[in-house]
Amino acid sequence: MERMPKWADVVLIPLISLLLAAVISGLVILAIGEDPINALNLMVKGALGSTYGWGYTLYYATNFLFTGLAVAVAFHARLFNIGGEGQAMLGGLGVALVCLYLPWPHWSLALLAATGGAALFGAAWAFLPAILQAKRGSHIVITTIMFNFIAAAFLNWLLVGPLKPRGAMDPSTARFPEAVHLPSLHEILAPLGISFSKAAPANVSFLVGILACILVWALIWRTRLGYEIRAFGHSEPAARYAGISPTKITVITMLISGGLAGMMAINNVMGEAERLVLNATEGAGFIGIAVALMGRSHPFGVFLAAILFGFLYQGGAELALWTNIPRELIIVIQALVILFTGALDNMVRMPLERLFMALRRRRA
Amino acid sequence: MTGQNANGARQATAAPDPQVPAIELRGISKAFGPVQANKGISMRVMPGTIHGIIGENGAGKSTLMSILYGFYKADAGEIMISGRPTVIPDSQAAIAAGIGMVFQHFKLVENFTVLENIILGVEGGGLLRPSLAKARAALKSLAEEYELNVDPDAVIEDIGVGQQQRVEILKALYRQADILILDEPTGVLTPAEADHLFRILRNLRDEGKTIILITHKLREIMEITDTVSVMRRGEMTATVKTTETSPEHLAELMVGRKVLLRVEKTPATPGKPVLEVDNLRVVDAAGVERLRGVSLNIRAGEVLGLAGVAGNGQSELLEVLGGMMPAAGQVLLNGQPIPLTGPHADGQSRRTAGIAHVPEDRQRKGLIMDYTAWENSVFGYHRDPAIGRGPLMRNAAILEHAQQQMQRFDVRPPNPRLAAKSFSGGNQQKVVLAREIERGPDLLLIGQPTRGVDIGAIEFIHQQIIALRDAGKAILLVSVELDEIMALSDRIAVIFDGRIMGEVAADQASAQELGLMMAGVATGKAA
Numbered sequence: 001m002e003r004m005p006k007w008a009d010v011v012l013i014p015l016i017s018l019l020l021a022a023v024i025s026g027l028v029i030l031a032i033g034e035d036p037i038n039a040l041n042l043m044v045k046g047a048l049g050s051t052y053g054w055g056y057t058l059y060y061a062t063n064f065l066f067t068g069l070a071v072a073v074a075f076h077a078r079l080f081n082i083g084g085e086g087q088a089m090l091g092g093l094g095v096a097l098v099c100l101y102l103p104w105p106h107w108s109l110a111l112l113a114a115t116g117g118a119a120l121f122g123a124a125w126a127f128l129p130a131i132l133q134a135k136r137g138s139h140i141v142i143t144t145i146m147f148n149f150i151a152a153a154f155l156n157w158l159l160v161g162p163l164k165p166r167g168a169m170d171p172s173t174a175r176f177p178e179a180v181h182l183p184s185l186h187e188i189l190a191p192l193g194i195s196f197s198k199a200a201p202a203n204v205s206f207l208v209g210i211l212a213c214i215l216v217w218a219l220i221w222r223t224r225l226g227y228e229i230r231a232f233g234h235s236e237p238a239a240r241y242a243g244i245s246p247t248k249i250t251v252i253t254m255l256i257s258g259g260l261a262g263m264m265a266i267n268n269v270m271g272e273a274e275r276l277v278l279n280a281t282e283g284a285g286f287i288g289i290a291v292a293l294m295g296r297s298h299p300f301g302v303f304l305a306a307i308l309f310g311f312l313y314q315g316g317a318e319l320a321l322w323t324n325i326p327r328e329l330i331i332v333i334q335a336l337v338i339l340f341t342g343a344l345d346n347m348v349r350m351p352l353e354r355l356f357m358a359l360r361r362r363r364a
Numbered sequence: 365m366t367g368q369n370a371n372g373a374r375q376a377t378a379a380p381d382p383q384v385p386a387i388e389l390r391g392i393s394k395a396f397g398p399v400q401a402n403k404g405i406s407m408r409v410m411p412g413t414i415h416g417i418i419g420e421n422g423a424g425k426s427t428l429m430s431i432l433y434g435f436y437k438a439d440a441g442e443i444m445i446s447g448r449p450t451v452i453p454d455s456q457a458a459i460a461a462g463i464g465m466v467f468q469h470f471k472l473v474e475n476f477t478v479l480e481n482i483i484l485g486v487e488g489g490g491l492l493r494p495s496l497a498k499a500r501a502a503l504k505s506l507a508e509e510y511e512l513n514v515d516p517d518a519v520i521e522d523i524g525v526g527q528q529q530r531v532e533i534l535k536a537l538y539r540q541a542d543i544l545i546l547d548e549p550t551g552v553l554t555p556a557e558a559d560h561l562f563r564i565l566r567n568l569r570d571e572g573k574t575i576i577l578i579t580h581k582l583r584e585i586m587e588i589t590d591t592v593s594v595m596r597r598g599e600m601t602a603t604v605k606t607t608e609t610s611p612e613h614l615a616e617l618m619v620g621r622k623v624l625l626r627v628e629k630t631p632a633t634p635g636k637p638v639l640e641v642d643n644l645r646v647v648d649a650a651g652v653e654r655l656r657g658v659s660l661n662i663r664a665g666e667v668l669g670l671a672g673v674a675g676n677g678q679s680e681l682l683e684v685l686g687g688m689m690p691a692a693g694q695v696l697l698n699g700q701p702i703p704l705t706g707p708h709a710d711g712q713s714r715r716t717a718g719i720a721h722v723p724e725d726r727q728r729k730g731l732i733m734d735y736t737a738w739e740n741s742v743f744g745y746h747r748d749p750a751i752g753r754g755p756l757m758r759n760a761a762i763l764e765h766a767q768q769q770m771q772r773f774d775v776r777p778p779n780p781r782l783a784a785k786s787f788s789g790g791n792q793q794k795v796v797l798a799r800e801i802e803r804g805p806d807l808l809l810i811g812q813p814t815r816g817v818d819i820g821a822i823e824f825i826h827q828q829i830i831a832l833r834d835a836g837k838a839i840l841l842v843s844v845e846l847d848e849i850m851a852l853s854d855r856i857a858v859i860f861d862g863r864i865m866g867e868v869a870a871d872q873a874s875a876q877e878l879g880l881m882m883a884g885v886a887t888g889k890a891a
Binding site for chain 2: 221222223224225227228230231234235237238240242244245357360361
């Protein structure tokens, strides 16, 4: 018998965790001599109070959507992919190569090819850790972390060397041609008569992200492959019994995971910067871990968590802009959210389970 | 628990008053969350008797003994040792009260000698030599008194399970135990070893010790106990004198309805050979040879029982045939060789070839415990084109089919949306069995079909196996329960140390002869 209703597990626990994180964040803000109510006000207004704010919130959310899905898929096979950061960097390289070196008549074709290129490069970056785990038992957490550093160093070299246009001063590629410019939400919504901020970076990739959520959901719960991935995640001996090859599943899952992480680049590289810059991922690969944890590895949960973290990012930036609260405190707040929703999950879950059980007993 | 109190208890039993129970439980209750494991249990165990506790898995036997040994604290109730109310907060207190426990899984240090294991925890002083000498002397007298012979200087990992069990008993006796609790002690023993154990237990009883024997085997209860208590669903349903009861009556008390203990079957009519195994060899990851040239064959319409003490290679044989482990040698299925190494030596290929497999460990291998029953109903067959379209699975159709299957196989509750872990052992096994039998395999591999399965379900599972045989299928049955092997098989092969020791027709087999072969002694009929 279930210990508590599903809605409590999916909705109530994250909500309470979030509330606790908010309360403690408020205390911290109070401690440094600022007004927490005012701070919250600023964050909400800054992130959700205008289409400009929304545009940024959704832009960040799109990044987290892809990296969150990447971590979530791997989680289903009990693989902890910490390498979303490196895979997303390589995805950026894939996008840059597709956009710079192939001629594109229309952005839609370019987006298709760039998505493919991003996924391919991201998947390739996940392949080596996957094969090392599957064949040699090298722990995927260790190898994917190391691959993040290798990816960063590799892109450093590319961006100050081969990919930098001759004579340019900053370490980045040339600007992508105008033909591959992705429509922003402003451009998409204008024909529908909805006015949306012109300056915000949210673009069509957000819709690709939603599509990715649906596809991942179908993959995990509707296909034979998803069935095998989950089975392998639950019990390797059982998977072997059923004739599911652990090597194959590990590699395939990591390729999908790496591909999803790589696809983030269509948002930040193609949609926003329109060229590949140094450190383009800005830690989104790591945020993806928190997003997947909070979203319980379910695509819909990942979607909600990505929006929440998008809000924290954008709201935090506003906070730093308008108050004396240092930017670092935003990281503290984000850390608290991760701590409560991820690591301290049982702190909320156990008392709640006991409460539900007591309630049930009284009714019985 | 103070030392004084413990001494008091011991003095009382040193000259046991036959009128005062050695152990008396009054109204013991224990709940784990919503599960009531023990409900108001009262029981009296008289000194100098062997008292059996019998019940199905999950009836609450182990919980009750864990309370007595201080592992769990009872929610309510009272424990009296030799007439004195006693609180047992931990195992130290239990030992001090004169209670010794022999667990199903031994708690011995593998690379210590017998003597070192005996004094572990009661070294008494900084230097080992005096206590070792003391233990050696004590061991000698115990060995003479109770037929408990073990070489004190042997290292545990070098001696057999039967001897290891004796070390556990010696440990308890060395700690002055007057009450000995044994939890399923014969599970790992050959019949001969079990007989020896029973002799030891009788000797101990005759010297005034009190013994509690927990088991689910009716035969053992009838053979050795003086009194027997039956537990069902956390309650003690009856306590009777063994001489005044019968196995049928006990089974009925355990299950709550009449149970058929014998397997009804007609003589087999074997057809063409289905499985031919020739010189099968397996070396495990540690470099140990697990199968050393196993050869056997099974015909259509017969059950070959593979008897043996656990760990002699039968698990490996099942896994090789089931495609979970590579091997060397040759295996023919319906005259065609099946691959033993490489990518096609996997579970999928085996199933396509017509081999179904009910694995020994259904919880770790046969099922995904977190998957629902309907998801489990296609586990291993999930690539079957019939259950989906391309990469997609037809979940609604699978669910509906699972529902019918559960009704046919009497899985309770017949709700395919429940996770496998929320079914009892017997019902889990029915889910596995239904899945494996349904597609009409040529060969069924079945390991420990009734381990952890309640008596009511055992009856059903045995009937299914015989029905499959009568439908002309070949069956390889592996079980550590000799009774089960003898009841179901048409031929019996015995495996010892990775080799087939011999083979006998089931109707000519005797437990003694099989027991000898299980212990590695080849008999006249050895193949």
